[in-house]
Amino acid sequence: MALTYEFLIARAEQAAQEAACTLLSNVRDRCLRSEMAWRGMADQMLEAARDRELAQLERNLRLAQVT
Numbered sequence: 001m002a003l004t005y006e007f008l009i010a011r012a013e014q015a016a017q018e019a020a021c022t023l024l025s026n027v028r029d030r031c032l033r034s035e036m037a038w039r040g041m042a043d044q045m046l047e048a049a050r051d052r053e054l055a056q057l058e059r060n061l062r063l064a065q066v067t
Helices: 005-021 025-066
Strands: none
Touching: 005 025
């Protein structure tokens, strides 16, 4: 299964909701760490997509200058 930004954010939101609903501090901490990890992965995915888009634009610009 390929990870999508929407999936990663949904998992982060689920972890945040679980953290808000629990009474146990160790479970809350675990859920908050999980939320941070999911959001970090989502951020990395967005950054990689931006980097790919920028690289493609640079390639297109170089090709346009050559012709």
